[in-house]
Amino acid sequence: MQDAADYTSASQIARVLTEKWVSQQVACPLCGSTLKPLANNTPGRDFYCVECAASYQLKSYKGKRKPKLIGAEYRTTVSILLxxxxxxxxxxxxxxxxxxxxxxxxxxxDITKDHVQPRRPLSSTARRAGWQGSTLFLGQIPFKILLCKPLGGAA
Structure with missing residues (x-):
C-alpha cells in the first residue's frame, strides 16, 4: 500500500489515507469478512471481500454531505458499475x-445509468483531448450507513 508522504496533492493524500483506513477499519457490508485492496488502477474496483468475493469501488470526499461527486472516465464507469x-x-x-x-x-x-452522467469532454487543446469524465449523483442512490470499527481516527 502506498504512503501518503509520497504525495503533495491533497486529493492523492486523501486517496491513500482513505484506502488505508478502509482496509483497516471496514468489514464487508454483505458478510462481515475482511476487505482487501486490489492493485492500483484496477478499473472500477478498489477492494474485494476475501470471503464472499464481493468487490467495492471507493469514493471519498471532504466536508459536508454532497449530492454528487466527480467520477472517473464515463464509459468505463458506466460499463463497470452497471x-x-x-x-x-x-x-x-x-x-x-x-x-x-x-x-x-x-x-x-441500486445503481443505475441515471446515477452516472457524462461530463463535457476535454477540449482539443487539452493534454488528454476528448477524455470524458463522469458525475455520480449520490442523492438518488439508496445508501446505507456503515458502522465500522471505531469511527473516527485519522483516515
Missing part, C-alpha cells in the same frame, strides 16, 4: 484533518 456482478459503492466522508466522519455504501443493484 455490469452484472459490478462493484458495490463505498463512500467515505472525511474532515479537512483527514478524520473519517461517515461511511456509507450502496449495493450495485
Amino acid at each position: 455490469a452484472a456482478g459490478g462493484p458495490h459503492l463505498l463512500v467515505v466522508r472525511y474532515s479537512k484533518e483527514y478524520m473519517v466522519q461517515e461511511v456509507f455504501w450502496a449495493e450495485n443493484k
Whole structure:
C-alpha cells in the first residue's frame, strides 16, 4: 500500500489515507469478512471481500454531505458499475484533518445509468483531448450507513 508522504496533492493524500483506513477499519457490508485492496488502477474496483468475493469501488470526499461527486472516465464507469456482478459503492466522508466522519455504501443493484452522467469532454487543446469524465449523483442512490470499527481516527 502506498504512503501518503509520497504525495503533495491533497486529493492523492486523501486517496491513500482513505484506502488505508478502509482496509483497516471496514468489514464487508454483505458478510462481515475482511476487505482487501486490489492493485492500483484496477478499473472500477478498489477492494474485494476475501470471503464472499464481493468487490467495492471507493469514493471519498471532504466536508459536508454532497449530492454528487466527480467520477472517473464515463464509459468505463458506466460499463463497470452497471455490469452484472459490478462493484458495490463505498463512500467515505472525511474532515479537512483527514478524520473519517461517515461511511456509507450502496449495493450495485441500486445503481443505475441515471446515477452516472457524462461530463463535457476535454477540449482539443487539452493534454488528454476528448477524455470524458463522469458525475455520480449520490442523492438518488439508496445508501446505507456503515458502522465500522471505531469511527473516527485519522483516515
